[in-house]
Each structure stands twice: as C-alpha cells, then as structure tokens.
Amino acid sequence: MTAEQLTQVMSTLSVQDSEQLEELIGCARYGELEEIQTLVKSSEPEKAKVLLSHQDEYGKTPLHMAAANGHLDVVEYLITVISPGAVNTQNEQGNTALHWAAMNGHTQVVETLITKGKADHKIKNVAGHTALIEAQIHEREKVVAWMLINTELDEDPKENNDDDDDSESSSSDSDIPNPVSS
Template sequence: MSPVLSPEEKDDVLLACRYGDLPDVEQFVAQFGPDSLNDIRDDLGNTVLHMVCANGHIDVLDYLLKIVSPSLLSVQNDAKSTALHWAAMNSHLEIAQKLVKHPQGPGIDLIDIKNDAGRSPLGEAENNGWEEGAKWFVEVMNLDDEGKEEDELKPAEGATDIEVEIQDADGQIAKMKIASPSSAK
C-alpha cells in the first residue's frame, strides 16, 4: 500500500519531474517507495510521466520506466492526453520512442489513443508541424488490415483512375493520379 502523501509532497515530485531533477525524484522514491508514483496526479490529471515527457527529460524517464507501473504509460489526463501526446506536442522523438518501445507497455497501441481534441499522438505531431515524429509514428504504426476479408480489398468492378489536386498552405498545387488496379496491369 502506498503511503498517504501531502499535497505538497505530490507537488514537489511533480515539479521535480517537470524540471528533470533526477536526484529529487530518487529521494522521493527512497522516502515513499516507487509505487507511490503511480497514483500521483496534478489538478489536471497529469502524472509524473506527463511532466517528464512534456519536457524531454530522458534521464528521469529512464529511471521512472524501471519503477512505475507500465499501465501509467496509457493514463490519460483530464484532456484525455497521454504522456505520448505530450511528447508529440513538444517534439521529443527519443521520449516518444522510449514510451512506445517500453517492453512492458502497450507498445504501438499508444499511438492510437485519442484525446479530447480527437487527435492521436500522430495527429498532435502533424498538428504541430513535427514531421520527424509524424514520420516515425507512421513507420511503427500497425497499418495491417487485420480481420478484413480478401474480397473487401479487391477493387470495385469498373474502377477508374482518380486525379487529385492538393493545395498546400503556400498556395502551391500538386497534382497526382492514382491508377485503378485494373489500369495498372
């Protein structure tokens, strides 16, 4: 059972995580035990992982991932954002990779969790213009069409080529032609 912590003790460890103060986090764990970290939340539902991941403190994250419950990786705050959302919002690639690759964690399923804004961590990366992170999320995501019948993946009879025009934010237009499977043969 975790000890009963005062609001000040909770705030102190959350601030230590926010500012990347590993010695203070270690001292807290020595005093109260690692399990006490699992239940700590701020007024907005943020965990110690939210604080560390938002601010890119890899050394503190490495320490915490060894001692906190793996379920903490998928905990959502009041805005339904996970620590991975916060890493994506702040362009912390190594942090995002450690969260997704954590052996006991939910893995790539973390990338599919949506927040109140309806965005996944990939969506947050794209929304913030973080191309490197968005590219990495797409590379590791599970894009398989599991459970789909083979017939569902066949093109419709009489399918034709599609031409698409896309305008970027600078007004530049890109044209693209998507060939139907029947015309690609």
C-alpha cells in the same frame, strides 16, 4: 500490485503525500532525476509507485511533465518504477505522456515511451486526436516520420479527426508536412 491493493494504498494518501506528489511533478518538469530518485527511495516501494502513478488536480503525473519537457533520463527512470499501465494515464484533456512528447517534438521520448514503456499510440484525447495527429498538427515532422515508420497506422494522418464539422473531410496532401522539397 492488484487493483485492490492499489486502491488501499491510494486511500491512505495524506496531505504530506499530495505535497510530495507536487514536488515529484515539479522535479519531473525540470528534469531533476536525482531528486526524484531520492524522493522515491525515501518512500515505501508500493507507496512510491502509487505516488508516481497518481494524478494531480489537472490529471498530470510526473511522467506527463517529464515527457512534455523532453527529459529522456527521467522518462526512462519513471517507466521502470510506475504502476503497470500508468504510462497511458490521461490528463483532464485526455492527453497521455505520449501525446505531450509528440506535440512538443521529443522524438527520443516518443520512441522510449512506445518501445520501453509500451505506451498505446492509439489512445485519443478529448479532441479525438492520437499522439500522431497531435505531432502532425504541431508540425513535428521527425516525430511524425518516426511514428509512421515504427507504429501500426490505423488512421489517416491527413485527417485531424475534428468532429466539429459534419461535412466530409477535405484534407489535401498539402496538409501533411513534406520533408522532400520538389
């Protein structure tokens, strides 16, 4: 679907479509895969793709909610039916589905988003944090370990990238969760 076609379909979204989007977001939040599949099948294919890629007033998509809540089956399904690139949609705080999965410790969802969904792990939210940094901040050691092993690292996970402080970062090794006890 071209950008022009996507814009044309989006301009025809009705109040009923907005209600359907809210229903899709709710189903994704609670892991109701069969309900999502039924809703998708009841729509025209292009309209379903637009609805699944569309954001609510807070910038959330069904993929955000499924990833945040660790619903791997829903995430796997959604990445096969959403518009290309929609896996990297950012909400109003700049978080992608990958950020939410990482900060909530859903390692399999993180892996699926990156390997199957081609999620960009380098996207930063409004706080300047990538999904890896969010996982580190929230002490999600398994997610941090998986991302360090399986993604290209262009950042120091010891730094939280906080721009609030003009002074030099004084991160120490104790800031990183250490899976090996001494």
